[in-house]
Amino acid sequence: MAEADPDIAVQAAPIAEREIAGAGPLDEAVRGAREPFVVRGLVADWPLVRAGLNSADDARAYLLRKRRDVPFTVSLGESGAGGRLFYDDSMGMNFRSGRGRLDDIFSQMAVRENDPDCPAVYLASIDTRQFFDGLDEDHPIPLGDRDLLKSIWIGTRTRIAAHNDFPDNLACCAVGRRRFTLFPPEQFRNLYLGPVDNTPAGRAISMVDFHAPDFARFPRFREALQHAQITELEPGDALFIPSMWWHHVEGLAPFNVLMNYWWRDTPRWLGQxxxxxxxxxxxxxxxxxxxxxxxxxxxxxxxxxxxxxxxxxxxxxxxxxxxxxxxxxxxxxxxxxxxxxxxx
Incomplete structure (x- = not known):
């Protein structure tokens, strides 16, 4: 397992792990839960997980067989950014977005993925039902009858700044490895949040570079680290992230796929x-x-x-x-x- 940045790895506690099998126990475990937890091997039998364990090429081939013939939105990072999708020096984005065919995007990934300094290629929050046929059916998740918003995230090595989401979230590592660093909701003051109307993906993010924290500029981040929790997900593992918990996400392998499931236990007709x-x-x-x-x-x-x-x-x-x-x-x-x- 790759080492996290020493300042974070030393201070962050491991996220609790739970043994859960079957729909009933998982549904009960997440109902009203306000602390994160990891379930190892929860989705180990998924076809995409098995394909990815063979090779990245097999995982890509599986997804290409399921794709719909529609353009996909992709983000392309900068060389030398270490996969970090963030702001540039003028507070614009250090990546550009475009649209293309999934097979062409995957070809770019295959060429770049073995270069550790290659620009990031990232497909973020792709709706599984809108862009794929049969992907949901092949990858069931035991969360009862919840109204789930289902997304897939595909990329080379990436670093996504700490942010939070309103819904509860079950994040399932399908291919590659993912490192999550989590903070409780009340730590927002110590994460030094950026703008709310100029964001990489619609949510305010931490301005701290977790790989090189500038404690002179962000001194309260030391306090945030006292409350940090960390885990690395292998293929088939899942992480429950409660509503409003801050999470910094890293794709650690040359090719990574995450599938996640968002839900609210309150009616959709309530406001945001x-x-x-x-x-x-x-x-x-x-x-x-x-x-x-x-x-x-x-x-x-x-x-x-x-x-x-x-x-x-x-x-x-x-x-x-x-x-x-x-x-x-x-x-x-x-x-x-x-x-x-x-x-x-």
């Missing part, structure tokens, strides 16, 4: 918290301090506390959106917000 945060930055953040204090109190009252004091004095049938949300009342809020935004 990130949208509320973005709107709060627009409407509240730059108000005078005293006005912000009032709005913080209102947010506590209506959103974070949301106890009987909010509704007990209102007739039950008149509580509308102050009551527990339904698809109908959520739709009323959404329509009202859209109307108000249209006036801006």
């Amino acid at each position: 918290p990130q949208d509320a945060l973005n709107h709060a930055m627009l409407s509240i953040r730059d108000l005078p301090h005293e006005e912000k204090r009032i709005w913080r109190d209102l947010f506590d009252y209506y959103v974070f506390e949301n106890d009987e004091a909010v509704t007990a004095h209102i007739p039950e049938k008149a509580r509308s959106v102050l009551d527990r949300l339904t698809p109908q009342s959520a739709s009323r809020i959404r329509n009202f917000i859209l109307q108000q935004l249209g006036k801006g």
